[in-house]
Amino acid sequence: MTKPAANYDEAQANQGKVPDVLAFQDGSRVGDAGNWTKRRRGEILELFEREVYGRVPSSPVDLKITDSRCQRGVLDGLATRKQIRINLSSRQSPYSTDFDILLYLPEDQSHIRTPVFLGFNFYGNHTIHPDRGIEVNQNWMRNNSQMGIADNLAREDHRGALRRRWPVERILSRGYGLATIYYGDIDPDFDDGYQNGVHPLFHRTGESYPTADDPGSIGAWAWGLSRALDCLGLDDAVDAGRVAVMGHSRLGKTALWAGATDPRFALVISNESGCGGAALSRHHFGETVEAINTVFPHWFCDNFRKYNHHVEDLPVDQHMLIAMIAPRPVYVASAADDLWSDPRGEFLGAVHASPAYELLGTDGLAVDVEHAQGDDLPALGKPLTSRIGHHLRPGEHDVTD
Secondary structure (H helix, E strand, C coil): CCCCCCCCCHHECCCCCCCCCCCCEEEEEEEECHHHHHHHHHHHHHHHHHHHCCCCCCEEEEEEEEEEEEEEHEEEEHEEEEEEEEEECCCCCCCCCEEEEEEEEHHHCCCCCEEEEEECCCCCHHHHHCCCCCCCCCCCCCCEEECEEEECCCCCCCCCHHHHHHHHHEEEEEHCCCCCHHHHHHCCCCCCCCCCHHHHHHHHCCCEEECCCCCCCCCCCCCCHHHHHHCCCCCCCCEEEEEEEHHHHHHHHHHHHHHCCCCCCCCEEEECCCCCCCCCCEECCCCCCCHHHHHHCCCCHHHHHHCCCCHHHHCHHHHHHHCCCCCCCCEEEEEEHHHCCCHHHHHHHHHHHHHHHHHCCCCCCCHHHHHCCHHHHHCCCCCCCCCCCEEECCCCCCCCC
């Protein structure tokens, strides 16, 4: 497939007026917090489910811990390491699938409940740290020549290959835990008509699959993060009321959707999530709706493709996704040289989400809205630490300290 040519000219970026987050579909005003909570938020959620991410069927899924291993005093005595295998099964079919949670908790906090950062990783739990006690994932992996991954299989020598993205010791030393899952355990990242990963759990008896509003991979991954939170809630050492969900790139899109659909997540962190994440779809710059649906047709529901050439008709935009997280804190992180992820579009997504936060009695993004729509983004390396947080760092597409 041929990726559509990208636009990197800001003068040609704006593609229509951004929908008003505080206006109902019929044009009337939301007016107060009660109308937001009771009506407008649900209206926005329904639109995103139907037109962008897909709706996960509500048929029951059973969750069962089938293996749990705990080792204290790892990482030179800094941490307790837990590895938990979860089985997911459907009551309407014989299909089942597993995923593995790697959980590090501070060793010296075994007597209290610990807040935890939760996020997917791209190439297996064993890649986040050279800890030899981490099990090497045996599931399908996307080939990566830089990491030496071929034949879609991980190897022992991939341990710690992406540790630069996971400051494990720093997190633990600050009193937090870290939980991570290989995202391919939930849904392998390739287009096979939604037959792998957790998708068969969603198949409805007697109906064709997928329909136009069935979930793509991002919907499945976000659903998986909620199932991981279910499991963390069973651990007396975890403060399940203070779990932050975080993600980078396509997994940043996933973290935002997970935070919007599951209010149990206390904090949402999006790192360079671009189109379908924090960046406005109507800001036609770098990655676009057309590009993402062409290169990754399995990420979103089929209805989203209707807007490849008509993004101005999309009834939602990504500021409304961020707004659904209100009043919980959300952090949008961008990189100045990551033009594909559209740093300005991500910033504007945060700007236009602010009215919902303010309606609910908290601050949104601590920046003047008119200035934010002008020529200047916030200064490099100067975080905005309001309830909607933001920073623009130097560099390219990555996760750094």
